[in-house]
Amino acid sequence: MKHKIENNLIKIQSDIINAFESLESENGSIISLDEWKREEGGGGKTFVIENGSFFDKCAVNFSSIKGNELPKTALANNLNKEVNYGYKAMGVSVISHPKNPNVPTSHMNVRLFGILDKNSEIDEWWIGGGYDLTPFIVFEDDIKEWHRNAKACLDGINKDYYPCFSDNCNNYFKIPHRNERRGVGGIFFDNVTDLSLENSVKMLESVANAYLGSYMEIANKRKNIKFSDTEKDFQLIRRGRYVEFNLIYDRGTLFGLQSNGRIESILASLPNNTKWQYKKTKEYIRLEKELLSTINKDWNV
Amino acid sequence: MKHKIENNLIKIQSDIINAFESLESENGSIISLDEWKREEGGGGKTFVIENGSFFDKCAVNFSSIKGNELPKTALANNLNKEVNYGYKAMGVSVISHPKNPNVPTSHMNVRLFGILDKNSEIDEWWIGGGYDLTPFIVFEDDIKEWHRNAKACLDGINKDYYPCFSDNCNNYFKIPHRNERRGVGGIFFDNVTDLSLENSVKMLESVANAYLGSYMEIANKRKNIKFSDTEKDFQLIRRGRYVEFNLIYDRGTLFGLQSNGRIESILASLPNNTKWQYKKTKEYIRLEKELLSTINKDWNV
Numbered sequence: 001m002k003h004k005i006e007n008n009l010i011k012i013q014s015d016i017i018n019a020f021e022s023l024e025s026e027n028g029s030i031i032s033l034d035e036w037k038r039e040e041g042g043g044g045k046t047f048v049i050e051n052g053s054f055f056d057k058c059a060v061n062f063s064s065i066k067g068n069e070l071p072k073t074a075l076a077n078n079l080n081k082e083v084n085y086g087y088k089a090m091g092v093s094v095i096s097h098p099k100n101p102n103v104p105t106s107h108m109n110v111r112l113f114g115i116l117d118k119n120s121e122i123d124e125w126w127i128g129g130g131y132d133l134t135p136f137i138v139f140e141d142d143i144k145e146w147h148r149n150a151k152a153c154l155d156g157i158n159k160d161y162y163p164c165f166s167d168n169c170n171n172y173f174k175i176p177h178r179n180e181r182r183g184v185g186g187i188f189f190d191n192v193t194d195l196s197l198e199n200s201v202k203m204l205e206s207v208a209n210a211y212l213g214s215y216m217e218i219a220n221k222r223k224n225i226k227f228s229d230t231e232k233d234f235q236l237i238r239r240g241r242y243v244e245f246n247l248i249y250d251r252g253t254l255f256g257l258q259s260n261g262r263i264e265s266i267l268a269s270l271p272n273n274t275k276w277q278y279k280k281t282k283e284y285i286r287l288e289k290e291l292l293s294t295i296n297k298d299w300n301v
Numbered sequence: 302m303k304h305k306i307e308n309n310l311i312k313i314q315s316d317i318i319n320a321f322e323s324l325e326s327e328n329g330s331i332i333s334l335d336e337w338k339r340e341e342g343g344g345g346k347t348f349v350i351e352n353g354s355f356f357d358k359c360a361v362n363f364s365s366i367k368g369n370e371l372p373k374t375a376l377a378n379n380l381n382k383e384v385n386y387g388y389k390a391m392g393v394s395v396i397s398h399p400k401n402p403n404v405p406t407s408h409m410n411v412r413l414f415g416i417l418d419k420n421s422e423i424d425e426w427w428i429g430g431g432y433d434l435t436p437f438i439v440f441e442d443d444i445k446e447w448h449r450n451a452k453a454c455l456d457g458i459n460k461d462y463y464p465c466f467s468d469n470c471n472n473y474f475k476i477p478h479r480n481e482r483r484g485v486g487g488i489f490f491d492n493v494t495d496l497s498l499e500n501s502v503k504m505l506e507s508v509a510n511a512y513l514g515s516y517m518e519i520a521n522k523r524k525n526i527k528f529s530d531t532e533k534d535f536q537l538i539r540r541g542r543y544v545e546f547n548l549i550y551d552r553g554t555l556f557g558l559q560s561n562g563r564i565e566s567i568l569a570s571l572p573n574n575t576k577w578q579y580k581k582t583k584e585y586i587r588l589e590k591e592l593l594s595t596i597n598k599d600w601n602v
Contacts, residue, residue, distance in 0.1 A: 030580050032579055032580050046579075048579040048580070050578065050579060050580060057577075059579070177558045177564055177567075178564060240571070243544060244548060244568075247544070247545060247548040248548050248549070257478045263478055263479060267577060268577075270541070270577035271577060272576050272577055272578055272579075273537075273574065273575070273576050274574070274575050274576075275573050275574050275575075276358075276568060276569075276571035276572060276573055276575075277573055278333055278347075278349040278351060278358075278565060278569050278573075279331050279333050279351060
């Protein structure tokens with residue numbers, strides 16, 4: 001069953017890789033696909049596009065690691081699990097930093113934790129993940145559609161999920177020191193134990209597919225809109241918020257660092273170019289005002 | 302006495318501002334000098350140069366804040382202090398991100414914490430601070446001179462200081478998840494309570510002056526060396542390490558966030574342009590190898 005789950009997750013990764021590659025024109029971008037092994041057990045596959053025609057950078061990571069002691073970030077809310085025969089943590093995580101500030105940055109993650117029994121089979125499990133959207137230039141239609149699709153996806157599994165997971169997302173993707181949200185939300189869930197192991201994996205697949213469908217729709221709709229140098233600069237500065245969130249608050253990143261993960265893969269989520277500018281221009285202030293009024297409110301449908 | 306100390310710190314700030322401005326040519330750079338007040342008491346003065354001819358960015362911050370409860374980052378080693386009538390935290394911090402990768406990035410901080418008595422006078426105090434150097438392209442002479450000057454400065458106060466503070470610096474400026482040091486060290490001290498209040502302030506002045514002398518010497522020696530696009534790119538990627546350290550580990554940054562400081566001033570230390578690149582070029586690997594062999598060792602004299 002572990003291998004079946006791994007294969008399902010690898011399929012999720014490869015669908016996203018194919019879709020993302022379809023956004024790139026033939027030449028110029030630097031594409032990396034690296035397989036890696038982890039000393040303590042397990043490994044992964046890291047896919048990165050850099051300096052592309054569509055992506056400044058994107059990373060699509062698969063990893064499946066084995067360990068003996070659960071890092072504290074593996075469980076939310078300070079829960080505790082007894083691990084006698086090791087654990088497995090398997091997942092796919094995606095981050096996209098498109099070149100065009102009319103296309104939002106996005107993040108998606110699906111993961112399954114399993115506590116192993118003495119035969120090294122998954123005995124107890126929980127899933128987590130979700131996806132969220134960080135726009136620069138605002139298109140309200142895209143945001144509404146993003147949430148409608150997320151709701152449609154989750155309603156097919158459990159009608160209670162969307163309202164709860166969408167709230168989670170709003171609460172999790174906050175940057176307290178900036179008094180800002182990171183984006184317009186989406187869904188975020190953790191420690192979900194309601195489903196059979198098989199249905200847990202199916203749910204991860206549904207979430208990943210819903211993300212990919214929604215994001216590709218927005219990408220294709222907005223990718224050819226012209227943008228100014230000022231708008232590009234605005235995007236590069238706002239990307240700094242993403243870095244701040246990921247390095248200070250993100251549990252996925254911390255889990256990677258705590259579980260002695262492959263550092264290049266964990267931090268492949270960071271954008272290739274970012275600015276922290278102290279002096280704000282008038283145009284920046286105008287763009288930021290519009291953006292903040294959009295991201296600092298609930299978009300749940 | 303509080304006001305005298307504040308004035309001494311403001312003098313430190315203004316000496317550094319004048320020296321840094323002397324490195325800039327007449328036009329083009331964006332220079333900001335903002336005074337700010339903090340709601341809970343106190344305030345500061347933030348000076349920033351951006352897009353200069355010498356500096357991509359530098360920040361020279363003075364702050365003097367008052368509070369009632371010491372943030373836990375105010376004291377190293379989980380020490381505890383009783384605060385009945387409030388505390389003062391006063392300091393100057395400097396970070397320089399020069400344009401030319403032949404000139405290192407530098408950081409300096411001097412600070413004094415005081416526990417107030419019922420008359421709002423400083424009753425108990427400790428000082429902290431130090432300075433350190435983060436080169437991109439290596440000049441061993443500069444590193445040796447940097448340490449010799451630090452030793453000369455501290456030997457004038459207490460012969461035990463340099464060996465101890467230099468070790469502190471090597472131990473503090475580490476990036477565990479990269480298994481790298483941040484730079485070639487310098488000095489770092491905290492919770493120093495050996496000196497009278499007056500001599501504590503004198504020590505902070507000596508440290509700031511030693512830093513400024515050393516850094517200006519290096520800056521003037523290296524600022525006109527030509528550099529390639531590859532070397533510039535190398536610098537921008539290595540700056541990412543600085544961001545990682547500051548956001549994940551730096552106690553000064555965390556103190557700022559925990560004490561509800563002015564966020565623009567706290568994060569003025571972050572570079573205006575930074576890259577996280579996944580795929581390493583051959584040239585990058587060569588430059589990094591040389592740099593890592595330099596920074597991952599002790600330079601204490």
